[in-house]
Each structure stands twice: as structure tokens, then as C-alpha cells.
Amino acid sequence: xxxxxxxxxxxxxxxxxxxxxxxxxxxxxxxxxxxxxxxxxxxxxxxxxxxxxxxxxxxxxxxxxxxxxxxxxxxxxxxxxxxxxxxxxxxxxxxxxxxxxxxxxxxxxxxxxxxxxxxxxxxxxxxxxxxxxxxxxxxxxxxxxxxxxxxxxxxxxxxxxxxxxxxxxxxxxxxxxxxxxxxxxxxxxxxxxxxxxxxxxxxxxxxxxxxxxxxxxxxxxxxxxxxxxxxxxxxxxxxxxxxxxxxxxxxxxxxxxxxxxxxxxxxxxxxxxxxxxxxxxxxxxxxxxxxxxxxxxxxxxxxxxxxxxxxxxxxxxxxxxxxxxxxxxxxxxxxxxxxxxxxxxxxxxxxxxxxxxxxxxxxxxxxxxxxxxxxxxxxxxxxxxxxxxxxxxxxxxxxxxxxxxxxxxxxxxxxxxxxxxxxxxxxxxxxxxxxxxxxxxxxxxxxxxxxxxxxxxxxxxxxxxxxxxxxxxxxxxxxxxxxxxxxxxxxxxxxxxxxxxxxxxxxxxxxxxxxxxxxxxxxxxxxxxxxxxxxxxxxxxxxxxxxxxxxxxxxxxxxxxxxxxxxxxxxxxxxxxxxxxxxxxxxxxxxxxxxxxxxxxxxxxxxxxxxxxxxxxxxxxxxxxx
Numbered sequence: 157x158x159x160x161x162x163x164x165x166x167x168x169x170x171x172x173x174x175x176x177x178x179x180x181x182x183x184x185x186x187x188x189x190x191x192x193x194x195x196x197x198x199x200x201x202x203x204x205x206x207x208x209x210x211x212x213x214x215x216x217x218x219x220x221x222x223x224x225x226x227x228x229x230x231x232x233x234x235x236x237x238x239x240x241x242x243x244x245x246x247x248x249x250x251x252x253x254x255x256x257x258x259x260x261x262x263x264x265x266x267x268x269x270x271x272x273x274x275x276x277x278x279x280x281x282x283x284x285x286x287x288x289x290x291x292x293x294x295x296x297x298x299x300x301x302x303x304x305x306x307x308x309x310x311x312x313x314x315x316x317x318x319x320x321x322x323x324x325x326x327x328x329x330x331x332x333x334x335x336x337x338x339x340x341x342x343x344x345x346x347x348x349x350x351x352x353x354x355x356x357x358x359x360x361x362x363x364x365x366x367x368x369x370x371x372x373x374x375x376x377x378x379x380x381x382x383x384x385x386x387x388x389x390x391x392x393x394x395x396x397x398x399x400x401x402x403x404x405x406x407x408x409x410x411x412x413x414x415x416x417x418x419x420x421x422x423x424x425x426x427x428x429x430x431x432x433x434x435x436x437x438x439x440x441x442x443x444x445x446x447x448x449x450x451x452x453x454x455x456x457x458x459x460x461x462x463x464x465x466x467x468x469x470x471x472x473x474x475x476x477x478x479x480x481x482x483x484x485x486x487x488x489x490x491x492x493x494x495x496x497x498x499x500x501x502x503x504x505x506x507x508x509x510x511x512x513x514x515x516x517x518x519x520x521x522x523x524x525x526x527x528x529x530x531x532x533x534x535x536x537x538x539x540x541x542x543x544x545x546x547x548x549x550x551x552x553x554x555x556x557x558x559x560x561x562x563x564x565x566x567x568x569x570x571x572x573x574x575x576x577x578x579x580x581x582x583x584x585x586x587x588x589x590x591x592x593x594x595x596x597x598x599x600x601x602x603x604x605x606x607x608x609x610x611x612x613x614x615x616x617x618x619x620x621x622x623x624x625x626x627x628x629x630x631x632x633x634x635x636x637x638x639x640x641x642x643x644x645x646x647x648x649x650x651x652x653x654x655x656x657x658x659x660x661x662x663x664x665x666x667x668x669x670x671x672x673x674x675x676x677x678x679x680x681x682x683x684x685x686x687x688x689x690x691x692x693x694x695x696x697x698x699x700x701x702x703x704x705x706x707x708x709x710x711x712x713x714x715x716x717x718x719x720x721x722x723x724x725x726x727x728x729x730x731x732x733x734x735x736x737x738x739x740x741x742x743x744x745x746x747x748x749x750x751x752x753x754x755x756x757x758x759x760x761x762x763x764x765x766x767x768x769x770x771x772x773x774x775x776x777x778x779x780x781x782x
Contacts, residue, residue, distance in 0.1 A: 193282035193295065197265060197363060198274040199356050199669045200712055205268065205276060214270050214756040215421035215767045221407070223748065223770025226429040226448040228439055229255040231761065234325040239434050239645040240400045243381040247366065249325050249687055251381030252646060254403050255430045260388035261366030264294055264313065266418040269756025269763070272668040275363050276418050279308055279389070292359055294346040301412045302369050302389045310340035315370035317348065317362060323379040326687040330676050334358045355672030355707040391423035404429045424769040436619040443744070450745040450764055455619065456521040459742050467746070472778060475744045478755055478762050484737040486531030487663035489613070490691040491732060494655055497603055502592040504730035506585035510630040511733050514574040520622045525736035529568050530723050531664050531677070533737050537719035539566040539727070550705055550721040554698040559728040567727040569734050576626050577633065585634055601635030611638040614657040616648035653687040661735070662691055668758050670719060674703045678726065692731035699725050748775050
């Protein structure tokens with residue numbers, strides 16, 4: 157896949173502060189006398205698996221345990237980087253969090269990869285929901301344990317949710333804004349209270365967050381970056397590591413949850429190791445030398461031209477293209493509208509017209525990609541054609557406040573002639589810039605304030621430079637002084653979190669049931685929140701309102717309508733230069749593993765390493781071939 161499909165795949169997140177769990181008085185909420193305890197949760201109440209299910213359908217429940225699995229990072233969340241780490245606290249803003257730390261913590265519930273948003277009991281064996289759906293009472297499993305043998309209690313969970321809401325990464329804080337408080341009624345009973353009109357997916361998000369030890373953090377500050385190993389309760393614990401180079405996770409052999417239905421057949425490797433490289437080409441050479449064993453390929457050039465090394469030819473390394481049926485989200489160059497020179501949407505549309513996707517796809521990416529047009533790409537939430545009556549009902553209140561095109565066909569990036577310098581599109585871009593008051597003097601485009609129009613593309617990988625080349629050259633033909641700015645991973649993240657850039661590349665990763673996670677991507681609040689995913693600085697009352705409509709949708713059909721309406725308004729704003737997507741996962745691995753036939757329909761990624769396993773027969777065959 158293309159370079160940035162991995163680089164900046166953004167995870168969901170973000171929230172506010174509420175009443176803490178520590179020392180908070182607890183009062184029993186009103187539950188119906190016959191209210192049943194449920195074994196799972198979903199946004200709209202639909203669950204595929206019954207109470208007595210044995211395992212998820214998409215895994216191998218008899219997968220053997222053992223062996224090693226090693227890889228380089230392919231996704232990131234919160235403060236993580238693809239290229240380095242200097243902290244084992246991956247849930248705050250400070251530091252560069254280590255990849256894989258989520259494997260060391262259990263959560264209340266675990267997601268089912270073959271359902272849009274369903275979750276089933278992990279540390280919580282059941283949940284009871286009040287009639288107004290504002291109070292959730294979780295019952296903690298008595299067998300749940302931290303790695304030191306101490307019990308996981310409701311007090312630990314209440315502490316975890318409270319400290320994340322108060323001191324967690326800003327993206328977690330935003331996502332938890334509708335959680336009012338978390339309290340422990342006793343060791344086994346956790347009560348979480350939500351605000352009226354809460355976002356639909358906040359309870360699911362709460363149920364997915366890591367459980368920390370209250371006792372462990374009683375003598376340590378939670379909000380500090382540290383290389384001290386935190387006390388976890390998950391399937392793995394931190395093993396050997398060297399900051400900025402590698403980290404290993406060791407399987408907990410007697411893990412208390414190993415035989416639960418949500419875990420059976422998963423977490424099979426004895427060791428999972430992440431290797432960190434600062435350069436993509438060096439990382440590829442590391443794979444060919446068997447320095448790590450699994451690689452998802454995000455660079456079309458490498459996939460097309462460099463997999464002819466001996467281990468591939470003699471089948472020691474396998475290549476597969478696995479399907480990716482999840483929403484691809486939106487990948488593109490996001491334009492920082494907080495800066496005056498980008499405030500006029502005509503200027504932003506001119507930048508869109510300067511990008512020749514067809515040439516870039518053919519020349520740089522070997523024709524492997526399709527053009528992105530929507531942040532909901534590869535889903536039924538993408539707007540198309542004229543608005544439906546249901547969409548119009550949501551859009552009409554904003555007529556006159558949003559561009560007229562919102563009520564017609566949605567904006568689609570123009571297709572070029574593939575020459576690299578489509579004259580018709582460049583002429584259109586020139587007219588747009590002129591209309592915006594940006595004239596040309598001495599072959600240089602001048603801003604209305606008389607200063608030269610300069611554009612800097614911020615990036616942290618040298619191998620992504622070819623993808624910028626045609627766009628930068630075309631901007632030069634328009635008189636714009638455009639240039640790339642390559643910085644290291646730490647500086648890049650600091651500048652992006654502070655919105656200190658002109659244009660940068662990101663991928664917004666959407667779930668199949670977006671809800672409160674839309675806020676950090678699109679809302680005015682997020683535009684002013686350091687570290688949020690709203691890189692373009694979108695601050696539109698219409699978008700804010702449509703986000704709330706999507707969050708408040710009472711059915712999947714209503715959610716789809718709201719997202720399509722939101723899509724129309726976002727695309728009309730020209731906030732980004734859309735890039736590309738690919739609905740597959742090209743992977744290569746040393747032939748020591750087996751895996752389910754295909755990834756789960758709604759799971760992010762390929763299911764590796766969670767659902768893959770060490771295959772001793774394949775390893776023996778490789779040894780014989782030496």
C-alpha cells in the first residue's frame with residue numbers, strides 16, 4: 157500500500173474532566189427489578205453471539221501456543237510513534253509511547269471483529285443498564301488478576317477511568333467528556349454514570365479502556381513519561397527492551413482470561429517483539445535479513461519491485477494480499493486553515509487542482525491505488541448523487557450558511573490527464589487564486605498582504621518525498637513557493653500536536669459505527685484542542701451540529717444518513733487534498749506462522765499477531781531446507 161496508509165493511521169480518542177472515583181459517595185441507581193444482566197454491548201443493542209458462545213467464529217480456538225512473532229509498527233494511537241519510543245506510558249501526551257503496551261492491560265470488554273461494534277465480557281462478566289441508559293453497572297470477574305497476583309477490583313477500574321478522564325491523552329479526555337463519573341459500589345461492582353444525551357459510543361469506549369492498578373499508582377504520578385514497567389493484567393507483560401530500538405512482550409503463561417470466549421485462540425505467541433527503524437528502506441532490508449518476521453507493506457514501489465530476494469523465490473518468505481473490508485477513512489494532505497493564507501476555500505481548491513493523482517499513482521505507486529474523495533471512504537457512509545430527502549432534512553437548517561453545492565452533487569477531486577501537469581486543471585487553479593486576491597508579481601504568487609505565498613509540507617519520512625514531487629512542482633508553476641520540510645519523528649509529532657504546520661499528511665481512521673469519535677476529527681472544540689485529530693482546523697457550526705446528529709442517531713440507518721450529510725459539508729469546505737486508498741492488506745512473512753483464512757470483517761488490520769500462531773511444522777520444514 158502507499159506510504160501513508162501506515163504512517164499516520166489515527167486511532168479514535170479524546171474528552172474532559174468529571175467527578176472522580178476516589179472517595180466519591182456512591183448511591184445505588186434505579187434499575188428495573190427485572191433488568192437483565194447482559195453479556196455484551198453494542199451501539200444499537202444487536203449482538204451476534206449468545207450468552208454461552210465458546211469463541212469468536214473467525215479465530216482458530218485450537219491454535220497452539222509458543223514461538224516468536226516480530227514486526228515493525230503499522231498503526232499508532234495516542235502518543236505512539238512508528239519510529240521510536242522513550243516511554244512505557246502510552247496513554248498520556250508526554251513522551252513517545254511504546255507500541256504494544258495495550259497488550260499488557262485488560263479492559264472491561266473485548267471487541268468482536270466480525271460485528272460492527274459489539275463487545276463481550278473480559279474483566280467484566282456482565283453489565284446491567286438502567287432504563288434511561290445513563291447508568292451502567294459492571295460486575296467484575298472474581299478471577300481477574302494483575303500480573304503480581306493481586307485482584308482486579310471495581311476500585312481499580314474506577315480509578316483507571318477517572319485518571320484517564322483527568323490526566324490522560326487529550327484524545328482520551330475528549331472521548332470521555334460524556335462520562336460523568338465512575339464509582340465502585342464494592343470490589344465486584346463498578347457503576348459508570350453518563351451525561352444526559354450522551355454520545356452513543358461512549359459506553360463502548362469506556363469498556364475498551366485499559367485497567368490500571370490503583371495501588372501501583374498510589375506512589376507514582378500517572379501523567380509522567382517513564383520507562384518503569386507498569387503493573388498490568390493483560391495477556392502479555394513487558395520483557396526485554398531498549399528504548400528507541402526494540403521492545404519485547406512475554407506471554408503470561410497462566411493468564412486468568414486465556415480460556416474466556418473472547419480470548420480463546422488468541423494471544424498465541426510466547427514473545428511478541430517490535431523493532432523500530434528510522435528509515436523505511438533500512439526497515440525493508442532488516443526484513444530481508446530476518447531481523448523481524450512479519451511485514452505489512454505500505455509502499456507500492458517496494459511491493460512491486462523489491463520482493464524478488466532469495467527467500468521469496470524459494471518460498472521461505474510468503475506473500476499474501478488479504479482483504480480489507482473496513483472503512484478506509486480519509487487520507488490526504490490536511491491544510492491548516494488556522495493560517496490566514498489558507499482561510500479562503502478558493503485557495504484550498506486551487507491546491508487540490510494542483511495534485512495530479514493519476515500521474516502519481518501510475519509513476520510512483522505502480523497503479524495500486526484508487527482516489528480518496530471522502531473521510532468515510534470504502535463504506536456506505538460516503539455521500540453520492542443528490543441528497544436524499546432524509547439528508548435534506550438535516551441540511552436545510554444550514555442553507556445560506558454552507559456552500560450551495562452541499563445541496564447538489566458532492567465534491568469529487570478532479571481527474572487529470574495523467575501528464576503530471578494538466579494544463580486545464582492548472583488554469584482553473586490559477587483563476588481560483590486570482591479570484592482570491594492572490595496575484596502574480598515577477599512570477600511569484602503574492603498574498604493579499606503583499607507577502608510571497610509560501611507553502612511548507614511537513615513530513616517525517618524521506619521515502620514519502622516522491623509522492624510530493626509533482627504537487628510541489630505544479631504549485632511552483634502557479635507561482636507558489638512550495639517545499640517539503642523533513643523532520644525527525646519527535647519533532648514531527650510535537651509540531652503536529654501544536655498545529656505548527658502549513659500542510660501535513662494524515663489518515664483519519666473511521667469505525668463502522670462512528671459516534672463520539674467524530675468529535676476529535678471535525679468539531680470546533682477539537683480545532684482548538686492541542687493534540688486533536690482536527691488538523692485542518694475545521695470550525696463549522698453546521699459540521700458541529702451534524703456531528704451531534706450522527707452521535708445521537710438511534711438506528712444504523714439514521715447514522716448513515718447523518719454521516720452522508722456531514723460528508724457533503726466537509727467535502728464542500730475543501731479542507732484537504734485527498735490522496736488514495738487500497739482495500740487490501742499486502743503482507744509478507746517468514747513462513748513460520750499460520751493464520752485464519754481471512755481477517756475478521758470489521759477488525760482493523762490483518763489480525764496479526766493477536767489471532768495468528770506459531771506453526772512448528774513449517775519451522776521444521778524451513779530448518780530441513782537449510
